[in-house]
Amino acid sequence: MSTETGPESVSQTADDESATASWLSPRRLALASAGTLVFSFVVALYEIIEVVGEPDAFLLVVGGSLVFATLLSRVLREEIAFVIGAVLLVGGIWSYASALGVDVFAMQDPIISDVMSLLTGLSVLRLEKIELWVLGVTPAPVFLTWYLAMRRRYVAAVVAGGATLTFFVLTGDVGTTIALFGVLGAAGTIGFGRLERFGGDHSTTDVLAVVLAAMVVLTVTVSVVPGGSGQPFQLFGKGGDRTIEASLMNSDQRLTIQGSIELSPKARFTVESDERAYWRVAAYNRYTGDGWVRSGSSQKYPGQLPNPPGRYETIEQRYVVESRLNAMPAAWRPVRVSETDNARVSALAGLRPATPFTAGDSYRVTSRRPAPTTAELEAAGDDYPEGLEDRYTQLPATIPDRVDERADRITADADTPYEAATRIEQHLEDNKAYSLDVERPDGNIADSFLFEMNEGYCTYYATTMATMLRTQDIPARFVTGYTPGEKTAEDEYVVRGLDSHAWVEVYFPEIGWVKFDPTPAGPRSDAEQQRLEEAGVSNDADIDIDDEDDDTDTPTDTPDRRTADTPTPAGPITPTSPPGWQSTTQSGDDRTTEPETTAPDREDGGLSLPEPPSREQLALALVVVAGLAAGVRRTGAAERAYRAVWLRWQPRSDPASDVERAFARLEYVLAREHRPRRPGETPRQYLAAIGADPRVEQVYDCYERARYAGETTEQVADRAVELVNEVVSDRVGPFGN
Structure with a gap:
C-alpha cells in the first residue's frame, strides 16, 4: 500500500495548521485570559449571592453585562464606556444605600464604617441586604473589564478587573485557588496582548510562562491580609487557633x-x-x-x-x-x-x-x-x-x-x-x-x-x-x-x-x-x-x-x-x-446530661491514601511545571547540562561512529579553548593554526583514516576515545562546563 503526498494533501495540511494557529492566536489567548480574570471575581460574587438566595438574577446581570460590553466595543468610544461604567457603579451603590435608608452622597457614618471594614479584611457578607449590594456593583467591573479587552486595551482591562479581584482578596471572600486563576488571567491578558501587538518568537512565550509560574508560587506563599478572615490573629497566646x-x-x-x-x-x-x-x-x-x-x-x-x-x-x-x-x-x-x-x-x-x-x-x-x-x-x-x-x-x-x-x-x-x-x-x-x-x-x-x-x-x-x-x-x-x-x-x-x-x-x-x-x-x-x-x-x-x-x-x-x-x-x-x-x-x-452516646465503630488499620489533587490544583501545577521548563530553556541550563554529559560520557556502538563522535568531542573542546574550525579549513590546517599537542594529532590521524581511507578497527576506535577522554579531563575537568 502506497501513500501519495500530492499538492492537495499538502494544501490541506497547511490549512489545518493555519486553523490551529488561528485558534491559538495571541488575540484569542488574550481574550481567554481576560475571561479568566472576569471569572475570578464573578465567582466571588456568585458565592456571596448564593449564601443569601437564588443566584438566577445575578447570572442574568453578568450575562447581560458581557453581551452589552461585546456589542458596544464595536461602536462605542472608550471615554463614553468609562462614563457608563461609572454610572453603573454609582447607581448600584446608590440603590443599595437607598435600601438601607442612608444618603450615599452625604458620606454618613454607616457607609464610611462599611468601606473601612471591608478594606481591612472583613467579609462582604457582613453587609446588610447583601443581595442588593452584589446586584448593584456587579455590572460595572464586568462591563469595563470585558469592553476594554475587546477593544485591545489589555492593560486597562487588567487594571479594572484586577482592582475588583484585589478588593475581594482584601475582604477575604476569594479563596487561594480562585485568586491564582485571577492572577494568571491578568498576566496572560497583558502577555498575550503584547504578543498580539508586537509579535515575538518562542523566547517571548518562555518569558510569559516563567512570569505566570512565579505568580502562582507567590500567590500561594504570600498572605495579602494577615489577620483577615483567612488567617486570624492569634489572640490567646500559646493556645493559638x-x-x-x-x-x-x-x-x-x-x-x-x-x-x-x-x-x-x-x-x-x-x-x-x-x-x-x-x-x-x-x-x-x-x-x-x-x-x-x-x-x-x-x-x-x-x-x-x-x-x-x-x-x-x-x-x-x-x-x-x-x-x-x-x-x-x-x-x-x-x-x-x-x-x-x-x-x-x-x-x-x-x-x-x-x-x-x-x-x-x-x-x-x-x-x-x-x-x-x-x-x-x-x-x-x-x-x-x-x-x-x-x-x-x-x-x-x-x-x-x-x-x-x-x-x-x-x-x-x-x-x-x-x-x-x-x-x-x-x-x-x-x-x-x-x-x-x-x-x-x-x-x-x-x-x-x-x-x-x-x-x-x-x-x-x-x-x-x-x-x-x-x-x-x-x-x-x-x-x-x-x-x-x-x-x-x-x-x-x-x-x-x-x-x-x-x-x-x-x-x-x-x-x-x-x-x-x-x-x-x-x-x-x-x-x-x-x-x-x-x-x-x-x-x-x-x-x-x-x-x-x-x-x-x-x-x-x-x-x-x-x-x-x-x-x-x-x-x-x-x-x-x-x-x-x-x-x-x-x-x-x-x-x-444523658447516658453518653457512643459512635459506631470505625474501620481502622487500613492503608490511608492521600486525597487526589483537584482539577484546579493539577491545572496550577501544570502552569508551574511549564514555567520551570520554560525558565530552564530560556536560561540555557538544559543545553549546558546536556552538553556536559555528552562531553564526558561516550556510549559505544560501531568503530566508525565511535571515532566520529570522539572527533566531534575533541573539536568542541578545541573550539572552547581556541576557536572553531572555519568553513573550508582542513583539519590539518586547523591543527597547524592552533598548535595542538601530540594526543590531538593522533586523534586526527584516527579520524582521517576512518573518514577517507575506511581503515577503522576496534583498536583504532578504542585509542581515539581514550585520547579524547584524557584531553577532556585535562582541559575541561570532570565537573567543568
Missing part, C-alpha cells in the same frame, strides 16, 4: 468551622454574679455553609440598651479580666454597662470591646434575662416582627434538600415552634457523640454533621440545630461565649478557655431570644475535667487550679435542662424526656 476558644473568640464578624480542636485551661476572667449564666460573647445571623457571619456594624455603647419584650429577671455582674481578651462576655440580655468606656454594641445587641482587655481590667454589666414559662413558650406562636424572619431563617441556596426532609420528619408531631426546637435539640443530643477530634468536612457543615459524621463538638451541634430550625422557618442564630465556669466562692466563678462554647438562640414573639444547647453536657464536662487534670499534672504556666473542696459548684437540679441559667419564677419548663432518661447536673456546667 487550635483551641476551641480561639476558633470562637478570634472571630469578630466571620466564624469558620474548624476540624480537630483542643481545650485551653488558662483562666480568662472571673465574674461575680448573683446568678449563674452562660457568659455570652457574640451572635451570628448569616449561615454560609462552612461557617457564620454577623451582618451589620458595631456602634458605640449609647448608655442604655432596651429590655427584652417579655418576662425577665435582672442579673448583676462584675468581670475581672485575667489575661488578654478580645471579647466582652455578658449574660443575655445586657442593658447597661459601667466601670469602663471600652464598650461597643454589635448589630445583634451583643457587647464588644473597642480595644482588647488586658489582665486587671474590669467592667460591670446589668442584664435582663428572659424568664418564660413553658406555657408562654408554647403559646408564643409564629407572629414574628417585620424583617426578623427573613434575617434569621436565611440559608444558602446549596443546602441539600435532605436537611429539610430530616427536620420535617423530626418535627412532624410538633404543634409549635417551641416543640419543634426541643425535638431537634433532643435528636442531636441522642444521636451524635461528643468529640474534639474530628475531620472537618468539605461540604455543608450541617448536612455533613447530620448525615455523614458520628461525632463532633459544640460548633457542629449548634450549627446543625440552627440550620434545621431555619428549614422550618423558625428564627434561630448561632451564639458563642462561655459556660458558667468553676464556682470558687459565693457568687464568684472563674472562667477558663476550656469553658468556651457555642449554642443556639431561638426567637419567640413577645418573649425574645431563648437559649437552647444541643451539645451533650456529660461528655463535654468529662473532656474539660480531663484537660484540667492534665494541666495540673504538667504544671502548665498561668493555670490557677484549686483542689476540689466544699466550694466546688454542685447546683441543685433545675427543671429546665435547656436553659438552666434561666430560672422560671412563674412556672417550670419541663420538656418531655424519653423513657429511661435520667437528669443529672455537672460541676461547672448548668446543663443536664
Whole structure:
C-alpha cells in the first residue's frame, strides 16, 4: 500500500495548521485570559449571592453585562464606556444605600464604617441586604473589564478587573485557588496582548510562562491580609487557633468551622454574679455553609440598651479580666454597662470591646434575662416582627434538600415552634457523640454533621440545630461565649478557655431570644475535667487550679435542662424526656446530661491514601511545571547540562561512529579553548593554526583514516576515545562546563 503526498494533501495540511494557529492566536489567548480574570471575581460574587438566595438574577446581570460590553466595543468610544461604567457603579451603590435608608452622597457614618471594614479584611457578607449590594456593583467591573479587552486595551482591562479581584482578596471572600486563576488571567491578558501587538518568537512565550509560574508560587506563599478572615490573629497566646476558644473568640464578624480542636485551661476572667449564666460573647445571623457571619456594624455603647419584650429577671455582674481578651462576655440580655468606656454594641445587641482587655481590667454589666414559662413558650406562636424572619431563617441556596426532609420528619408531631426546637435539640443530643477530634468536612457543615459524621463538638451541634430550625422557618442564630465556669466562692466563678462554647438562640414573639444547647453536657464536662487534670499534672504556666473542696459548684437540679441559667419564677419548663432518661447536673456546667452516646465503630488499620489533587490544583501545577521548563530553556541550563554529559560520557556502538563522535568531542573542546574550525579549513590546517599537542594529532590521524581511507578497527576506535577522554579531563575537568 502506497501513500501519495500530492499538492492537495499538502494544501490541506497547511490549512489545518493555519486553523490551529488561528485558534491559538495571541488575540484569542488574550481574550481567554481576560475571561479568566472576569471569572475570578464573578465567582466571588456568585458565592456571596448564593449564601443569601437564588443566584438566577445575578447570572442574568453578568450575562447581560458581557453581551452589552461585546456589542458596544464595536461602536462605542472608550471615554463614553468609562462614563457608563461609572454610572453603573454609582447607581448600584446608590440603590443599595437607598435600601438601607442612608444618603450615599452625604458620606454618613454607616457607609464610611462599611468601606473601612471591608478594606481591612472583613467579609462582604457582613453587609446588610447583601443581595442588593452584589446586584448593584456587579455590572460595572464586568462591563469595563470585558469592553476594554475587546477593544485591545489589555492593560486597562487588567487594571479594572484586577482592582475588583484585589478588593475581594482584601475582604477575604476569594479563596487561594480562585485568586491564582485571577492572577494568571491578568498576566496572560497583558502577555498575550503584547504578543498580539508586537509579535515575538518562542523566547517571548518562555518569558510569559516563567512570569505566570512565579505568580502562582507567590500567590500561594504570600498572605495579602494577615489577620483577615483567612488567617486570624492569634489572640490567646500559646493556645493559638487550635483551641476551641480561639476558633470562637478570634472571630469578630466571620466564624469558620474548624476540624480537630483542643481545650485551653488558662483562666480568662472571673465574674461575680448573683446568678449563674452562660457568659455570652457574640451572635451570628448569616449561615454560609462552612461557617457564620454577623451582618451589620458595631456602634458605640449609647448608655442604655432596651429590655427584652417579655418576662425577665435582672442579673448583676462584675468581670475581672485575667489575661488578654478580645471579647466582652455578658449574660443575655445586657442593658447597661459601667466601670469602663471600652464598650461597643454589635448589630445583634451583643457587647464588644473597642480595644482588647488586658489582665486587671474590669467592667460591670446589668442584664435582663428572659424568664418564660413553658406555657408562654408554647403559646408564643409564629407572629414574628417585620424583617426578623427573613434575617434569621436565611440559608444558602446549596443546602441539600435532605436537611429539610430530616427536620420535617423530626418535627412532624410538633404543634409549635417551641416543640419543634426541643425535638431537634433532643435528636442531636441522642444521636451524635461528643468529640474534639474530628475531620472537618468539605461540604455543608450541617448536612455533613447530620448525615455523614458520628461525632463532633459544640460548633457542629449548634450549627446543625440552627440550620434545621431555619428549614422550618423558625428564627434561630448561632451564639458563642462561655459556660458558667468553676464556682470558687459565693457568687464568684472563674472562667477558663476550656469553658468556651457555642449554642443556639431561638426567637419567640413577645418573649425574645431563648437559649437552647444541643451539645451533650456529660461528655463535654468529662473532656474539660480531663484537660484540667492534665494541666495540673504538667504544671502548665498561668493555670490557677484549686483542689476540689466544699466550694466546688454542685447546683441543685433545675427543671429546665435547656436553659438552666434561666430560672422560671412563674412556672417550670419541663420538656418531655424519653423513657429511661435520667437528669443529672455537672460541676461547672448548668446543663443536664444523658447516658453518653457512643459512635459506631470505625474501620481502622487500613492503608490511608492521600486525597487526589483537584482539577484546579493539577491545572496550577501544570502552569508551574511549564514555567520551570520554560525558565530552564530560556536560561540555557538544559543545553549546558546536556552538553556536559555528552562531553564526558561516550556510549559505544560501531568503530566508525565511535571515532566520529570522539572527533566531534575533541573539536568542541578545541573550539572552547581556541576557536572553531572555519568553513573550508582542513583539519590539518586547523591543527597547524592552533598548535595542538601530540594526543590531538593522533586523534586526527584516527579520524582521517576512518573518514577517507575506511581503515577503522576496534583498536583504532578504542585509542581515539581514550585520547579524547584524557584531553577532556585535562582541559575541561570532570565537573567543568
